[in-house]
Amino acid sequence: MRALNVSKPWGLDELKIVETPDPKPGPGEVLVRMRAVSLNYRDLMMVHGMYGRAPATDGPIIPFSDGCGVIEAVGEGVTRVAPGDRVATMFFQGWLSGPPTLEKALTALGAPIPGAGRELAVFSQEGVSKVPDFLTDQQVATLPCAALTAWRALFEDADLSPGDTVVLQGTGGVSIFGLQFAKAAGMRTLITSSSDAKLERAQALGADHLVNYRQVPEWSQPVRQATSGVGADFIMEVGGQGTIEQSLKAVRIGGHIAIIGVVAQGGSGINPAVLIGNAAKMQGVFVGSRDMFENMCQAIELHRIMPVVDKVFPWTEVREAFEAMRAGEHFGKIVLTF
Incomplete structure (x- = not known):
């Protein structure tokens, strides 16, 4: 599979597409084929080495917290989702409910946990959630952070x-x-x-x-x-x-x-x-828990709220997408598709 990588000395010039082995889910894990990711200002800061509570690293990191994909396979003991389910990635993989804590805050995708900017990704079953059927993949990808x-x-x-x-x-x-x-x-x-x-x-x-x-x-x-x-x-x-x-x-x-x-x-x-x-x-305010996300999705479904996707780029044109964000050209969200 292919994945986005960025490492020291950081910056858009260091953002590369690399070939890596296809991952396999272990116990309690799910394999997701990514369909779309959305950009947040946090992602732009991260690519420039300017963001994160995790210990400093020279990289590489896989960016992006916000993604939509389809479950391809599950590991032993997985009960929350099944192959074929469409899911969103949770920004904080370990913040399921309750108030924020430092321990929960250190489970963010992108850093310290490898993010959603890859064709195939393994996540904990606790770190994904089913999403409203009426939304497109691009719209779902806007939900986890913004x-x-x-x-x-x-x-x-x-x-x-x-x-x-x-x-x-x-x-x-x-x-x-x-x-x-x-x-x-x-x-x-x-x-x-x-x-x-x-x-x-x-x-x-x-x-x-x-x-x-x-x-x-x-x-x-x-x-x-x-x-x-x-x-x-x-x-x-x-x-x-x-x-x-x-x-x-x-x-x-x-x-x-x-x-x-x-x-x-x-x-x-x-x-x-x-x-x-x-x-x-x-x-x-720094995002929220999985419980909050699922409550929000119920409201989105009830009121048929349509996320605003303003610009869409192929994921291989990630630099152009970041440049559009940096220029402030967008209204709503910028999305990359796989």
Whole structure:
């Protein structure tokens, strides 16, 4: 079989396709023929040697956590799935339920566990989950990280109700899933972007309020206006230091800011006095458990939520896919197909 490898000195130039022996499942394991993987910002950082809790390594590593495939064979004692089942890979292979722990966090695909960027892969039966039949392989591949991160932030960590106001930053995978989930739950949504064209696409998905942050850098003001001065109940914070100041100004007293990413540059960071003054909660979010994933899939099936796949590349064109991500060309998710 063929697999993607990247190693020190890292970078897109070091991302290669290599030939390796076909793996075989052992006891409690399943062999999956991969059909699609989706890109996350984490994957781009990993390829550049900039991400991971695992001990430092010179590589090689097999990237990608988010995949869809079909079970080809199972090892002794496997009961969760059977040959022919279509499954998604779990981001954390060992986080099945309950709260996060360091031990669970050290079971992420890509690093330290070899990822889904290969034609054939062996996983623990506990690290895969069946998925809604109505979704395509490409759509399923978007679920393990981006969708689950948005789901956990909205429905596991925050205390939200229909009619609450949710702010989504940008139009990447997590924010678009956040928009879709929030609308399905009856919440009012406000989304920001630097592109009017992307804002129009977000409006077509049901966004109630649109803000171009290039034209309105102080985007906390239209959030306040949309909420009659009260502020947002929830903010999906993906920018980090470059956007957190505006999030703190936009959130209501006692509101919730979910810290998802660090993609924005500049900014002045966190002013503790502002956080104290609005009594808001800030919580870091790194994906979720298998139980959360399966609850999310039930909601996706019930509401017939269609993940937004914006760009599709053959997996052999992985560099081009990463360059599209780095350029911020996408709306929703970028997917590689096998």
